[in-house]
Amino acid sequence: MRRLLIAGNWKMHKTIPEALDLVRELKELVKDVNDRDILVCPPFTALYPVSRELEGSNIVLGGQNMYFEEQGAFTGEISPLMLKDAGCSYVILGHSERRHIFGETDELVNKKVLSAINHGLIPILCVGELLEERESGKTQEVVEKQVREGLKGVDGDNEFVIAYEPVWAIGTGKTATPELAEEVHLFIRQVLSDMFGSEKANSVRILYGGSVKPENAAGLLNMENIDGALVGGASLKAESFAKIVKFDMEA
Numbered sequence: 266m267r268r269l270l271i272a273g274n275w276k277m278h279k280t281i282p283e284a285l286d287l288v289r290e291l292k293e294l295v296k297d298v299n300d301r302d303i304l305v306c307p308p309f310t311a312l313y314p315v316s317r318e319l320e321g322s323n324i325v326l327g328g329q330n331m332y333f334e335e336q337g338a339f340t341g342e343i344s345p346l347m348l349k350d351a352g353c354s355y356v357i358l359g360h361s362e363r364r365h366i367f368g369e370t371d372e373l374v375n376k377k378v379l380s381a382i383n384h385g386l387i388p389i390l391c392v393g394e395l396l397e398e399r400e401s402g403k404t405q406e407v408v409e410k411q412v413r414e415g416l417k418g419v420d421g422d423n424e425f426v427i428a429y430e431p432v433w434a435i436g437t438g439k440t441a442t443p444e445l446a447e448e449v450h451l452f453i454r455q456v457l458s459d460m461f462g463s464e465k466a467n468s469v470r471i472l473y474g475g476s477v478k479p480e481n482a483a484g485l486l487n488m489e490n491i492d493g494a495l496v497g498g499a500s501l502k503a504e505s506f507a508k509i510v511k512f513d514m515e516a
Protein backbone atom coordinates (compact mmCIF):
# COMPACT_ATOMS: atom_id res chain seq x y z
CA MET A 266 0.00 0.00 0.00
CA ARG A 267 1.22 3.44 -0.86
CA ARG A 268 0.99 5.94 1.99
CA LEU A 269 -0.84 9.11 1.01
CA LEU A 270 1.18 12.31 0.83
CA ILE A 271 -0.62 15.64 1.05
CA ALA A 272 1.75 18.48 0.25
CA GLY A 273 1.29 22.24 0.36
CA ASN A 274 3.30 24.34 -2.08
CA TRP A 275 3.11 27.86 -0.71
CA LYS A 276 4.92 29.32 -3.74
CA MET A 277 5.98 32.96 -3.18
CA HIS A 278 3.62 33.60 -0.27
CA LYS A 279 4.01 34.24 3.47
CA THR A 280 6.41 36.31 5.50
CA ILE A 281 7.95 34.60 8.52
CA PRO A 282 5.25 35.71 10.99
CA GLU A 283 2.51 34.72 8.53
CA ALA A 284 4.16 31.35 7.95
CA LEU A 285 4.37 30.69 11.69
CA ASP A 286 0.72 31.61 12.20
CA LEU A 287 -0.27 29.22 9.42
CA VAL A 288 1.69 26.22 10.73
CA ARG A 289 0.61 26.80 14.32
CA GLU A 290 -3.00 26.63 13.24
CA LEU A 291 -2.38 23.70 10.90
CA LYS A 292 -0.53 21.65 13.53
CA GLU A 293 -3.53 21.81 15.80
CA LEU A 294 -6.03 20.91 13.05
CA VAL A 295 -4.14 17.82 11.86
CA LYS A 296 -2.56 16.64 15.10
CA ASP A 297 -4.54 13.39 15.18
CA VAL A 298 -3.70 12.34 11.62
CA ASN A 299 -1.16 9.53 11.58
CA ASP A 300 -1.96 7.37 8.56
CA ARG A 301 -0.65 9.72 5.86
CA ASP A 302 2.26 12.07 5.31
CA ILE A 303 1.72 15.81 5.56
CA LEU A 304 4.24 18.17 3.97
CA VAL A 305 4.52 21.94 3.78
CA CYS A 306 6.87 23.77 1.40
CA PRO A 307 7.23 27.40 2.51
CA PRO A 308 9.46 29.96 0.75
CA PHE A 309 13.17 29.69 1.62
CA THR A 310 13.17 32.55 4.14
CA ALA A 311 10.56 30.82 6.31
CA LEU A 312 12.03 27.29 6.20
CA TYR A 313 14.11 27.38 9.34
CA PRO A 314 11.60 29.14 11.61
CA VAL A 315 8.86 26.83 10.35
CA SER A 316 11.04 23.76 10.94
CA ARG A 317 11.52 24.83 14.59
CA GLU A 318 7.78 25.29 14.95
CA LEU A 319 7.13 21.82 13.46
CA GLU A 320 9.50 19.96 15.79
CA GLY A 321 7.73 16.99 17.33
CA SER A 322 4.72 17.36 15.03
CA ASN A 323 3.40 15.07 12.27
CA ILE A 324 4.16 17.63 9.54
CA VAL A 325 7.38 17.54 7.54
CA LEU A 326 9.13 20.25 5.58
CA GLY A 327 10.23 20.66 1.99
CA GLY A 328 11.87 23.22 -0.29
CA GLN A 329 10.25 24.48 -3.50
CA ASN A 330 13.41 24.32 -5.58
CA MET A 331 17.20 23.99 -5.23
CA TYR A 332 20.37 24.13 -7.29
CA PHE A 333 22.31 20.91 -7.78
CA GLU A 334 25.72 22.08 -6.52
CA GLU A 335 26.61 21.96 -2.81
CA GLN A 336 28.09 25.46 -2.67
CA GLY A 337 29.92 28.01 -4.77
CA ALA A 338 29.48 31.13 -6.86
CA PHE A 339 25.82 30.66 -7.77
CA THR A 340 24.24 33.94 -6.70
CA GLY A 341 20.65 33.60 -5.61
CA GLU A 342 20.63 29.81 -5.45
CA ILE A 343 20.06 27.39 -2.56
CA SER A 344 21.87 24.06 -2.22
CA PRO A 345 20.71 20.64 -1.03
CA LEU A 346 22.94 20.99 2.03
CA MET A 347 21.20 24.25 2.91
CA LEU A 348 17.76 22.69 2.57
CA LYS A 349 18.78 19.79 4.81
CA ASP A 350 20.30 22.20 7.28
CA ALA A 351 17.03 24.15 7.43
CA GLY A 352 15.12 20.97 8.27
CA CYS A 353 13.82 19.81 4.88
CA SER A 354 13.29 16.19 3.95
CA TYR A 355 11.62 16.80 0.56
CA VAL A 356 12.19 19.18 -2.35
CA ILE A 357 9.83 20.06 -5.21
CA LEU A 358 11.72 20.00 -8.52
CA GLY A 359 10.75 20.92 -12.07
CA HIS A 360 7.54 22.69 -11.08
CA SER A 361 5.82 24.08 -14.18
CA GLU A 362 6.44 27.62 -12.94
CA ARG A 363 10.18 26.84 -12.83
CA ARG A 364 10.01 25.30 -16.31
CA HIS A 365 7.90 28.00 -17.96
CA ILE A 366 8.79 31.23 -16.13
CA PHE A 367 12.45 30.45 -15.40
CA GLY A 368 13.25 28.26 -18.39
CA GLU A 369 14.27 25.07 -16.57
CA THR A 370 14.94 22.17 -18.92
CA ASP A 371 14.56 18.44 -18.35
CA GLU A 372 18.35 18.22 -18.27
CA LEU A 373 18.66 20.75 -15.45
CA VAL A 374 15.76 19.20 -13.54
CA ASN A 375 17.47 15.80 -13.84
CA LYS A 376 20.70 17.17 -12.31
CA LYS A 377 18.67 18.53 -9.43
CA VAL A 378 16.81 15.23 -8.94
CA LEU A 379 20.09 13.28 -8.79
CA SER A 380 21.65 15.81 -6.43
CA ALA A 381 18.63 15.79 -4.12
CA ILE A 382 18.76 11.99 -3.88
CA ASN A 383 22.52 12.01 -3.30
CA HIS A 384 21.99 14.36 -0.38
CA GLY A 385 19.19 12.37 1.22
CA LEU A 386 16.32 14.60 0.13
CA ILE A 387 13.21 13.07 -1.46
CA PRO A 388 12.58 14.82 -4.77
CA ILE A 389 9.04 15.54 -5.93
CA LEU A 390 9.44 15.63 -9.70
CA CYS A 391 6.68 17.71 -11.28
CA VAL A 392 5.45 16.91 -14.77
CA GLY A 393 2.48 18.09 -16.81
CA GLU A 394 1.31 19.26 -20.19
CA LEU A 395 0.30 22.71 -21.45
CA LEU A 396 -3.24 23.31 -22.71
CA GLU A 397 -2.15 23.34 -26.35
CA GLU A 398 -0.27 20.06 -25.82
CA ARG A 399 -3.39 18.44 -24.38
CA GLU A 400 -5.55 19.81 -27.17
CA SER A 401 -3.20 18.45 -29.81
CA GLY A 402 -3.19 14.99 -28.21
CA LYS A 403 0.38 15.21 -26.92
CA THR A 404 -0.22 14.73 -23.18
CA GLN A 405 1.34 11.27 -22.94
CA GLU A 406 4.30 12.16 -25.13
CA VAL A 407 5.10 15.28 -23.05
CA VAL A 408 4.64 13.59 -19.69
CA GLU A 409 6.65 10.51 -20.68
CA LYS A 410 9.59 12.66 -21.80
CA GLN A 411 9.54 14.66 -18.56
CA VAL A 412 9.43 11.48 -16.46
CA ARG A 413 12.13 9.62 -18.41
CA GLU A 414 14.50 12.59 -18.67
CA GLY A 415 13.84 13.83 -15.15
CA LEU A 416 14.68 10.41 -13.70
CA LYS A 417 17.64 9.56 -15.93
CA GLY A 418 20.33 7.83 -13.88
CA VAL A 419 18.07 7.38 -10.84
CA ASP A 420 18.43 4.00 -9.14
CA GLY A 421 15.29 1.99 -8.43
CA ASP A 422 16.31 1.75 -4.76
CA ASN A 423 15.99 5.49 -4.31
CA GLU A 424 12.84 7.13 -3.04
CA PHE A 425 11.21 9.76 -5.24
CA VAL A 426 7.72 11.14 -5.76
CA ILE A 427 6.08 12.29 -9.00
CA ALA A 428 3.54 15.10 -9.13
CA TYR A 429 1.30 15.29 -12.18
CA GLU A 430 0.22 18.89 -12.57
CA PRO A 431 -1.52 19.71 -15.85
CA VAL A 432 -0.36 23.28 -16.46
CA TRP A 433 -3.86 24.37 -17.56
CA ALA A 434 -5.22 23.37 -14.14
CA ILE A 435 -2.72 25.31 -12.02
CA GLY A 436 -4.18 28.37 -10.32
CA THR A 437 -7.00 28.49 -12.86
CA GLY A 438 -9.79 26.87 -10.89
CA LYS A 439 -9.96 24.23 -13.66
CA THR A 440 -9.32 20.82 -12.15
CA ALA A 441 -8.76 17.72 -14.19
CA THR A 442 -11.67 15.35 -13.60
CA PRO A 443 -10.68 12.40 -11.39
CA GLU A 444 -11.01 10.09 -14.41
CA LEU A 445 -8.84 12.25 -16.61
CA ALA A 446 -6.17 12.59 -13.91
CA GLU A 447 -6.30 8.85 -13.17
CA GLU A 448 -5.69 8.07 -16.83
CA VAL A 449 -2.44 10.06 -16.80
CA HIS A 450 -1.39 8.69 -13.39
CA LEU A 451 -1.85 5.15 -14.66
CA PHE A 452 0.17 6.01 -17.75
CA ILE A 453 2.99 7.45 -15.59
CA ARG A 454 3.00 4.24 -13.54
CA GLN A 455 3.35 2.23 -16.75
CA VAL A 456 6.32 4.38 -17.78
CA LEU A 457 7.85 3.83 -14.32
CA SER A 458 7.25 0.12 -14.65
CA ASP A 459 9.08 0.09 -17.96
CA MET A 460 11.98 2.01 -16.38
CA PHE A 461 12.26 0.35 -12.96
CA GLY A 462 10.06 -2.76 -13.00
CA SER A 463 6.54 -3.18 -11.69
CA GLU A 464 7.40 -3.60 -7.99
CA LYS A 465 9.13 -0.23 -7.83
CA ALA A 466 6.49 1.41 -10.04
CA ASN A 467 3.78 0.21 -7.65
CA SER A 468 5.56 1.74 -4.67
CA VAL A 469 6.10 5.24 -6.14
CA ARG A 470 3.66 7.88 -4.99
CA ILE A 471 2.13 9.93 -7.79
CA LEU A 472 0.48 13.14 -6.57
CA TYR A 473 -2.06 15.22 -8.44
CA GLY A 474 -1.78 19.01 -8.47
CA GLY A 475 -3.84 21.76 -10.04
CA SER A 476 -6.70 23.59 -8.29
CA VAL A 477 -7.11 20.92 -5.59
CA LYS A 478 -9.69 22.20 -3.07
CA PRO A 479 -11.57 20.67 -0.13
CA GLU A 480 -14.56 20.23 -2.47
CA ASN A 481 -12.76 18.16 -5.10
CA ALA A 482 -10.09 16.40 -3.01
CA ALA A 483 -12.02 13.24 -2.20
CA GLY A 484 -12.98 12.57 -5.82
CA LEU A 485 -9.35 12.81 -6.91
CA LEU A 486 -7.75 11.07 -3.93
CA ASN A 487 -10.09 8.11 -4.12
CA MET A 488 -8.73 7.15 -7.54
CA GLU A 489 -6.50 4.09 -7.49
CA ASN A 490 -3.36 5.68 -8.89
CA ILE A 491 -3.65 9.09 -7.19
CA ASP A 492 -1.56 8.83 -4.04
CA GLY A 493 -1.78 12.35 -2.75
CA ALA A 494 -2.02 16.00 -3.71
CA LEU A 495 0.29 18.91 -4.34
CA VAL A 496 -1.81 21.86 -3.27
CA GLY A 497 -1.09 25.48 -4.14
CA GLY A 498 -3.69 28.15 -3.31
CA ALA A 499 -5.73 26.02 -0.91
CA SER A 500 -2.62 25.30 1.21
CA LEU A 501 -2.30 28.96 2.17
CA LYS A 502 -5.11 28.69 4.72
CA ALA A 503 -4.82 26.16 7.53
CA GLU A 504 -8.50 25.32 7.45
CA SER A 505 -8.72 24.48 3.75
CA PHE A 506 -5.42 22.57 3.73
CA ALA A 507 -6.47 20.59 6.81
CA LYS A 508 -9.76 19.70 5.09
CA ILE A 509 -7.83 18.31 2.13
CA VAL A 510 -5.49 16.37 4.45
CA LYS A 511 -8.56 14.90 6.19
CA PHE A 512 -10.63 14.44 3.00
CA ASP A 513 -11.94 11.03 4.09
CA MET A 514 -12.12 11.53 7.86
CA GLU A 515 -15.00 12.61 10.07
CA ALA A 516 -15.02 16.41 10.50
Ligand code: 13P
Pocket residue numbers: 274360430434435436437438474475476477495496497498499
Ligand atom coordinates in the same frame (compact mmCIF):
# COMPACT_ATOMS: atom_id res chain seq x y z
P1 13P B 1 -3.06 25.53 -7.31
O1 13P B 1 -3.52 24.52 -6.30
O2 13P B 1 -3.08 26.93 -6.78
O3 13P B 1 -3.75 25.36 -8.62
O4 13P B 1 -1.50 25.22 -7.57
C1 13P B 1 -1.11 23.94 -7.90
C2 13P B 1 0.36 23.86 -7.86
O5 13P B 1 1.04 24.38 -8.73
C3 13P B 1 0.98 23.14 -6.74
O6 13P B 1 2.35 22.93 -6.97
